Amino acid sequence: QVQLVESGGGLVQAGGSLRLSCAASGRTFSRNTMGWFRQAPGKEREFVAAITWSGDSTYYADSVKGRFTISRDNAKNTVTVYLQMNSLKPEDTALYYCAGDTRDFGPVTNVNYDYWGQGTQVTVSS
Numbered sequence: 001q002v003q004l005v006e007s008g009g010g011l012v013q014a015g016g017s018l019r020l021s022c023a024a025s026g027r028t029f030s031r032n033t034m035g036w037f038r039q040a041p042g043k044e045r046e047f048v049a050a051i052t053w054s055g056d057s058t059y060y061a062d063s064v065k066g067r068f069t070i071s072r073d074n075a076k077n078t079v080t081v082y083l084q085m086n087s088l089k090p091e092d093t094a095l096y097y098c099a100g101d102t103r104d105f106g107p108v109t110n111v112n113y114d115y116w117g118q119g120t121q122v123t124v125s126s
Contacts, residue, residue: 002026002115004098009120012088020083020120022098029053029079031104033111034072036083038094038122045097049083052108059108064092088124095119 008020022034035050049070050059058070069084081098099113 004117
């Protein structure tokens with residue numbers, strides 16, 4: 001069974017930092033683009049960041065560019081994807097999801113994500 005499990009969320013003051021992690025199990029994602037999305041209450045889910053299988057290419061939503069950094073660790077049998085979030089703002093408050101593409105060596109944009117985690121809550125207080 002394929003699972004993506006997010007962790008690292010929490011409550012932080014505006015201007016603070018958090019580091020989210022996404023651990024994959026059940027299959028390897030070492031050849032696949034991975035992404036982060038978020039959904040705030042009453043809003044649609046939105047794209048945050050993506051990274052190619054090698055980590056050579058990344059892509060960010062304009063709203064987080066310069067503040068968030070996506071990275072990954074392609075260990076032998078497991079893949080972990082990170083989202084370092086700095087200079088957090090109250091509008092960053094949302095449930096953050098990790099997602100994985102099933103296509104090998106795919107692009108960093110126009111990705112059809114087939115696997116999703118359950119999410120980790122990030123709350124930024126003003």
